[in-house]
Amino acid sequence: MNKRIFIGVERPAKVPIEINGDLTETYLNESLATALLAFGITVFNRNRQGDCRGPYCNMGTCFECLVGIQQSRPGEEKTEKAEKDERVEKVQWVRACMTPVTEGLSVVVGDSVDTLNNSSIRGRHGR
Amino acid sequence: MDAELVIVGAGPAGLAAAEIASVHGLNVIVLDEQTKPGGQIFRQPPEGFRVHSWMPDSIYREGKSVLASASTRKNIRWLLGSTVLGTFAAGSNGENSNRIKVVVDTGVLIEEIQTEHLIFATGCHDMAAAFPGWNLPGVMATGGIQAFVKSQQIVPGERFLFVGTHPLQLIVADQVCQAGGHVVGVVFAQQFKRMLSIIRNPFTMLRFSGKFLFLAKTLYRLRNAGVPVSFQESLVRANGDLQVSSIDIASISLDGIVQKNESRRVEADRLGVCYNFLVSSELARQSGAECEWSSQAGGWIVRHNQWMQSSVPGISVAGEVTGVAGADAALEEGRLAALGVLLKKGVLGSTAAARLAEPVRRRLSNINAFAGLLRELSYPGNLLNQLLSDETNICKCEGITAGDIKKALAENSCISSGSAVKLISRTGMGLCQGRYCNYPLTKAIAEYREASENEVGPFTAQFPVKPVLIKKITHKPDEPA
Ligand SMILES: Cc1cc2nc3c(=O)[nH]c(=O)nc-3n(C[C@H](O)[C@H](O)[C@H](O)COP(=O)(O)OP(=O)(O)OC[C@H]3O[C@@H](n4cnc5c(N)ncnc54)[C@H](O)[C@@H]3O)c2cc1C
Numbered sequence: 289m290n291k292r293i294f295i296g297v298e299r300p301a302k303v304p305i306e307i308n309g310d311l312t313e314t315y316l317n318e319s320l321a322t323a324l325l326a327f328g329i330t331v332f333n334r335n336r337q338g339d340c341r342g343p344y345c346n347m348g349t350c351f352e353c354l355v356g357i358q359q360s361r362p363g364e365e366k367t368e369k370a371e372k373d374e375r376v377e378k379v380q381w382v383r384a385c386m387t388p389v390t391e392g393l394s395v396v397v398g399d400s401v402d403t404l405n406n407s408s409i410r411g412r413h414g415r
Numbered sequence: 416m417d418a419e420l421v422i423v424g425a426g427p428a429g430l431a432a433a434e435i436a437s438v439h440g441l442n443v444i445v446l447d448e449q450t451k452p453g454g455q456i457f458r459q460p461p462e463g464f465r466v467h468s469w470m471p472d473s474i475y476r477e478g479k480s481v482l483a484s485a486s487t488r489k490n491i492r493w494l495l496g497s498t499v500l501g502t503f504a505a506g507s508n509g510e511n512s513n514r515i516k517v518v519v520d521t522g523v524l525i526e527e528i529q530t531e532h533l534i535f536a537t538g539c540h541d542m543a544a545a546f547p548g549w550n551l552p553g554v555m556a557t558g559g560i561q562a563f564v565k566s567q568q569i570v571p572g573e574r575f576l577f578v579g580t581h582p583l584q585l586i587v588a589d590q591v592c593q594a595g596g597h598v599v600g601v602v603f604a605q606q607f608k609r610m611l612s613i614i615r616n617p618f619t620m621l622r623f624s625g626k627f628l629f630l631a632k633t634l635y636r637l638r639n640a641g642v643p644v645s646f647q648e649s650l651v652r653a654n655g656d657l658q659v660s661s662i663d664i665a666s667i668s669l670d671g672i673v674q675k676n677e678s679r680r681v682e683a684d685r686l687g688v689c690y691n692f693l694v695s696s697e698l699a700r701q702s703g704a705e706c707e708w709s710s711q712a713g714g715w716i717v718r719h720n721q722w723m724q725s726s727v728p729g730i731s732v733a734g735e736v737t738g739v740a741g742a743d744a745a746l747e748e749g750r751l752a753a754l755g756v757l758l759k760k761g762v763l764g765s766t767a768a769a770r771l772a773e774p775v776r777r778r779l780s781n782i783n784a785f786a787g788l789l790r791e792l793s794y795p796g797n798l799l800n801q802l803l804s805d806e807t808n809i810c811k812c813e814g815i816t817a818g819d820i821k822k823a824l825a826e827n828s829c830i831s832s833g834s835a836v837k838l839i840s841r842t843g844m845g846l847c848q849g850r851y852c853n854y855p856l857t858k859a860i861a862e863y864r865e866a867s868e869n870e871v872g873p874f875t876a877q878f879p880v881k882p883v884l885i886k887k888i889t890h891k892p893d894e895p896a
Pocket residue numbers: 347423424425426427428429446447448449453454455456457497498499500536537538539540541557558559561562583586692695698733734735736741742745880
C-alpha cells in the first residue's frame with residue numbers, strides 16, 4: 289500500500305472530495321495523484337488503446353496520469369440522470385500529478401472509465 | 416503584461432538568474448508549471464505543509480539558500496502553476512521589433528507577456544527505457560518516485576525495485592528507505608569495476624570529495640538497511656495484469672549482452688527506472704533556437720554562446736536544457752545568463768560583467784569536469800536497444816511499436832528525418848508530444864540509415880508545446896470561461 293509520511297510532517301486540514309461519485313476526504317493542496325495513490329488507486333485511466341495507465345514522471349511531462357475532474361456545485365438539485373449526463377459532458381482531463389486538491393473536487397478515475405475516448409484534451413495532432 | 420526579463424523555469428538555473436537580475440534592479444517575471452519554485456531537485460512540499468527536516472544534507476545548502484533568497488526579493492513576480500505554451504515575435508517593425516510575446520496557460524486563462532529578454536531554464540526529465548511491460552501502472556521514472564517522497568510526503572508503493580545506470584537511484588532508494596518504504600534491490604547495468612574507474616586518479620576524488628562523501632554515506636545507509644545493490648544486471652520485462660507485480664532481471668555478459676534466457680524474477684509493486692535524463696528543449700526549439708545532438712547529455716541540447724545566449728536574439732538558456740550537468744552547473748549557468756542580459760541591457764558595462772562572470776566561469780568549468788564523468792558513467796549505450804522487442808511501444812501515447820518503426824523505415828526508403836518518420840508512423844503525435852520517443856527514435860533512424868543524429872534532426876516543436884484545451888485558446892477575454 290501507498291503510505292503517507294507522518295513523522296515530522298504537518299499537513300493542512302482535510303477537505304471533502306468525490307472519487308467516482310463516492311464522497312471522501314483528503315488533505316488540501318496535496319496533488320490529486322497523491323490522494324488517489326493514498327486511496328490505493330494505481331490505475332488512473334485507460335488510454336485509447338484500452339491499456340491501463342498510471343503516473344510515470346510525476347512532473348507533468350508524460351500525461352500518463354490523466355484523470356477526469358468536474359467541480360461539483362453544492363446545493364444544485366439534479367436528477368440522477370442529469371447528473372450522470374453532466375458528468376460525462378463536463379469532464380475535463382487533467383494531469384493528476386499537477387493538480388492540487390481543492391475542496392469539493394470531483395474526480396473520475398480508474399480502469400473502468402473509458403477516459404480518453406471521450407477526451408476533450410488533445411495533443412496538437414490528436415485524432 | 417510586461418517585464419524587463421522573463422524566466423521560464425524556477426529550478427536552480429532560473430532561480431539563480433532571477434536572483435542576480437533582481438539584485439541589479441531588473442523587474443523579473445518567473446514562470447513555472449509547478450505550484451512552488453525549486454525545480455526538480457528542490458520540489459517543495461505543497462502549500463500549507465510543514466516538513467521539519469527537509470533535504471537536510473549539506474550538498475543541498477547552496478541551492479536552498481538561492482531558493483530562499485530569490486523567494487524574498489521584491490522585484491521578482493512569480494507566476495506559478497503556469498505552463499508556457501510558446502513564444503512569438505511581438506511585432507515586425509518599429510518599436511516592437513525586439514519584443515517577444517510569451518503565451519502562458521495560467522490554469523484558468525491564456526495570458527500574454529511581452530519582454531525583450533527571455534531565459535529558458537526548463538530543465539530535463541527522466542529518460543524512459545522502453546521494454547516489455549514499461550507502460551504498466553507501477554512502473555515509474557525514479558525521479559518521479561522521489562518527488563512523491565520529498566515533495567508529496569508519500570511512499571508510493573510497498574516493495575520498490577530500482578533499475579538503471581544513474582547513481583540518482585541510490586539516493587532515491589535511500590530516501591524511500593528512510594521514509595519507511597521497503598526497497599528490494601537497486602540494480603546497476605555497469606560493472607562495479609567501471610563505476611570505480613571514473614575515480615581513476617586520486618585528484619578526481621579529492622576535487623569532488625563532497626559528492627563522493629555523500630554517495631558513500633548513502634551506500635552505507637543502504638547497506639545497513641539490508642538493501643541489495645547489484646551490478647552488471649539489466650531488467651528484461653515487467654510483469655503484471657492491471658499493475659506491475661514482478662520484474663525479470665538478467666545478467667549482462669562481459670561483452671555487454673543481456674542474458675535474457677537466464678533471468679531471475681523479483682517481486683515488486685513499484686519499479687523505478689533511471690537511465691539518464693533528456694533535456695526539455697521543446698520550448699527553445701519552438702522559439703527557433705538552434706539545437707545539436709548529444710547522446711550523453713540528453714538528446715537535443717540548445718546551442719549557446721559564452722553568455723548563454725541562444726541563436727535567437729533576446730533568448731538565453733541555462734541549466735539542464737544546455738546539456739544535463741546537474742544542479743550546481745544549473746546555478747552557475749543561471750548566473751551567467753543573467754549577467755549576459757544585464758550586459759546586453761547596458762545595466763553592466765563589459766568590464767564589470769566580465770569581472771563578475773570570471774569566478775562563475777571558473778566554478779562552472781570545474782563542475783562540468785565532474786558532470787562529464789557522471790555522464791560517461793551513466794550513459795546506457797546500446798543497452799536500451801537490447802530491451803526492445805518488435806511488440807514494445809516506442810511511442811507510449813499512440814501505441815507505435817519498435818516493429819512499426821522498422822516497417823515504416825523499410826517501406827519508405829526516401830525518408831530519414833525525425834519529423835518525416837513522425838508523420839508517416841504517428842510516433843510522437845500523442846499527448847506527451849514526443850518527449851519520450853524522440854530520443855530513441857532519433858537514434859534508431861540514425862542507425863538504420865547510417866546517418867548522424869544531426870542529419871536526422873529533432874521533431875519540429877510547435878505551438879502549443881504542451882496540450883491545452885482548444886476552448887481556452889479560442890476564448891475571448893470578454894466571454895465567461
Ligand atoms: C524528477 C527529477 C528528480 C531529480 N532529482 C535530483 C536530485 O535529487 N538531486 C540532484 O542532484 N539532481 C536531481 N535531478 C536533476 C535535476 O535536473 C537538477 O538537479 C536540477 O534540478 C536542474 O536544474 P534546472 O534549473 O536546470 O532545471 P529544473 O530544476 O528541472 O527546473 C526546470 C523548471 O522548469 C519548469 N518548466 C519546464 N517547462 C515549462 C513550461 N513549458 N512552462 C512552465 N514551466 C516549465 C519545470 O516545471 C521546472 O520546475 C532530478 C531531475 C528530475 C527530472
